[in-house]
Amino acid sequence: MTRILVFLIAVFTLPAIAFSQKVGYQIKVKIDGFEGKEAYLGYYFGDKQYLKDTAYAEADGRFYFEGFEPLSPGIYLVVLPPDNQFIQLMVNKEEQWFTVDTKAPDFAGNMKTEGSKDNKLFYEYMSFLTKKRPEADDLRKQLDETTDEKKKAKLQEKLDALDKLVMDYQKDLMAKNPNTLTAAVIKANLPLDVPKFTGDKDEVERQSFYWLREHWFDNINLTDEGMLRTPFLFQKIDHYVNKMTVQHPDSINVAVDKILEKVRPAEETFKFYLIHFLNEYAKSKIVGMDAVYVHIVKKYYATGQAPWTEEEQLKKILDNADKLEPLLIGKIAPNIEMETQDGQKMQLHDFKSPMTVLFFWDPDCGHCKKSMPDMVKFAKDYKDKGVAVFAICTSLVTRDDNGDFSMKEVDKCWSTIKDREMDVFFNYVDPYHRSRYKTVYDIRSTPQIYVLDTDKTILSKRIGAEQLPEVVDHILKVKEGTEKGR
Numbered sequence: 001m002t003r004i005l006v007f008l009i010a011v012f013t014l015p016a017i018a019f020s021q022k023v024g025y026q027i028k029v030k031i032d033g034f035e036g037k038e039a040y041l042g043y044y045f046g047d048k049q050y051l052k053d054t055a056y057a058e059a060d061g062r063f064y065f066e067g068f069e070p071l072s073p074g075i076y077l078v079v080l081p082p083d084n085q086f087i088q089l090m091v092n093k094e095e096q097w098f099t100v101d102t103k104a105p106d107f108a109g110n111m112k113t114e115g116s117k118d119n120k121l122f123y124e125y126m127s128f129l130t131k132k133r134p135e136a137d138d139l140r141k142q143l144d145e146t147t148d149e150k151k152k153a154k155l156q157e158k159l160d161a162l163d164k165l166v167m168d169y170q171k172d173l174m175a176k177n178p179n180t181l182t183a184a185v186i187k188a189n190l191p192l193d194v195p196k197f198t199g200d201k202d203e204v205e206r207q208s209f210y211w212l213r214e215h216w217f218d219n220i221n222l223t224d225e226g227m228l229r230t231p232f233l234f235q236k237i238d239h240y241v242n243k244m245t246v247q248h249p250d251s252i253n254v255a256v257d258k259i260l261e262k263v264r265p266a267e268e269t270f271k272f273y274l275i276h277f278l279n280e281y282a283k284s285k286i287v288g289m290d291a292v293y294v295h296i297v298k299k300y301y302a303t304g305q306a307p308w309t310e311e312e313q314l315k316k317i318l319d320n321a322d323k324l325e326p327l328l329i330g331k332i333a334p335n336i337e338m339e340t341q342d343g344q345k346m347q348l349h350d351f352k353s354p355m356t357v358l359f360f361w362d363p364d365c366g367h368c369k370k371s372m373p374d375m376v377k378f379a380k381d382y383k384d385k386g387v388a389v390f391a392i393c394t395s396l397v398t399r400d401d402n403g404d405f406s407m408k409e410v411d412k413c414w415s416t417i418k419d420r421e422m423d424v425f426f427n428y429v430d431p432y433h434r435s436r437y438k439t440v441y442d443i444r445s446t447p448q449i450y451v452l453d454t455d456k457t458i459l460s461k462r463i464g465a466e467q468l469p470e471v472v473d474h475i476l477k478v479k480e481g482t483e484k485g486r
Contacts, residue, residue, distance in 0.1 A: 025096035027065040027089065029055070029078055033104030040079040041065045042086075043072075046272055047234040052076070070096050072268070073181060074229020087111075090118040090181045092226065121173065122182040128169055136162055181226050188220045188232060213244045223265040228272060237273070249291035249329075252281075256296065271308060274300055278317070287460055288329045297321035323442050333358065333456045336435040338392060338428030341414050346428060349456055354386035355475070357468065358450040359425070360437075362394045363412040365446045371465035372420050375447075378468045379424040387472060391425035393417075394446055396433055407431065451475065 029039065041053040052071070055063035063078070071091050078087040078100070087107045089100065098115030102108075108126045113119040139159045146152055170190065174183040192215055197207040220227060220236065227233045237259055245255040256277050263269040274296070281293040300306055301317050309317070326334055335349040348358070359375060361368040379389045393413035400406045410431045417427050430437060441448065451460040451471060460471050 022097060024068040025066065025071045025091075027078075027097075028099045029063045029065070029087070030061055030099075030101045031063075031080070031087075031104060031107070032102070032110075034080055036081055038081065039063045040081075042077045042079050043074055044229045044231050046228065046276065047238070049077075072229060073224075073226030075181075075185070075231070076229075088122070090116070090122045090185075092118050092181045095119075117177075118180050118182050121177055121180055122185075125169075125173060125182065125186065129166070132162060132166060184221060184224055184226065185230065188227065188230070188236075190219050192216075192218060209244075213240075216240050216244060217262060222259075222262040222269070225266040225268055228266070228269045247286070249288055249295070252289075252292050253295045256292065257299070260300070271306075274306060282320075287463060290324050291328045294321045294325050294328060298325075323439075326440075327442060327450075327458065327461065329458050329461065331458055333450060333452050333458050334440045335456075336430070336437045336440060338430050338435070338437075340428060346426075348390065351388075351390055351426070353388040353390075354454050355388070355459075355472070356452040356456065357387060357389045357472075358452060359389050359391045360394055360441065360443050360446050360448040361391060362446045363409075363416040367445075368447045371447055372422065374465035374468070376421055376424055378465065378472075381469070382472060383424070385472075385476065389425040391422065391427050392437065393427065393429050394438065394443065395429065395431075397431045 027041070031039075037057045039055055039057075040051055041055070042049050042051050053065045053067060055065045057063060065078075070093070073092050076089045076091050078089065080086065085104075085107070087100065087102065095116040095118055098113060098119065100119070101112045101114075103110035108123060109130065111119075111123040111127075113123065136159065139155055139162065143152060143155050143159070146155070170186050174187055177183045192212060194208050194211055197204045197211075199207070217236070217240075220233065240259070241252060241255050245251050260270060260274060260277075263273055278293065278296050278301070281289050281296065284290070284292075297317055298321060301309065301314060302321075306314070325331075333348065335347055337345055337347045339345050348356075357378075361372075375389065379387075393410075393416075395409040395413050398406050398409050400408075410429055413427070413429055417423060417425075437443065441450075447465065449461065449463055449465065449468065450458055451463075451468075453459055459475055463471055
């Protein structure tokens, strides 16, 4: 099908630089019919757009975008206030001094370039697509409106011939100009030619999906640094990770590693995506995705593959991963020793229950108060299903005005338990924090919930009280199915 690239731009402002020596870059732009006195040069970077330069209309009516340092390759945009219309420009390493002349409102149709083969190619291609689009639209409209099968067949034949004409044009352009950014952009947006698989519908769809996942980046040269400054690379990678990869940490780790290895030769692209993936999974609210964060830190940051990271920041990243690693789903929950109101000791690993819900709470915590009715109901409803709530009140011993130890805050635990009918839980405290459970379990806020199996393996964590029934029901259902299958 005919494909037209559509780009969006966000506008910012910075001061311009001008000079006369032929170093760095100089892009001269003249736009007949544009009365504005300033214009902006923007560019794509990952999933965002940024400003590179601002230019003001000179006496000859041109805008001069200039800088001492060469532009990084990619797709740039000349943005025109106040309505932010824009002109797309191809910038490669070799062609950084060129001239652009056009006329409003049809910038592409009136485009003339000098000194840039890439932009000449690009606008010839855009002109070709513009001429063919009305013909394709008319054929599609006729196809939708007719019920005559013979006429439909002829219309489809014409549409197929038109599509072939476009594809032949693309192939010819790419073959004759293999090292241009225009050719790379066209190729990156070509549809993949999926083989014809055999079998029933589900089997064909399954094989097609696996083939697409394996060949998803075939048309994109991920080692080309110019791809980072396009609007489609981020979308392509994001779709691969979030739509074509099973949303399980192990599968995502494989996908992330595959992408990083493919882009590694392009140092700036590798840096961008390593930082992107680190931040993406550091802030993820999806249960279990912290395992991806830990994987990235251990494999890349801990092995010196992120040399741009400042020492202090690197230490924080490594320390955070070290804290998270023992708490990942699938790990045995760290053992801690608690005590009851009458001082009886209990270690978590000695607590016997087919399933344990480890629940950290605080008497003065507003979220805890809000979630407590749900927790109490859950404990009552699931008691006979082999689920017990191992509740830890996080209040600690304090010192009074005389410097003596005070149990006032800890006493709140027991009065709250009585007032809120929390005796359905197995309630514990560690008033002197001897087990260091707040550090071990990274308790920065309450409430916190972990779901553990009989061996105290972490099955789920950091979920809300209202989610517990659904999560536990799912776990019990899977467990029942596993036992029946033995």
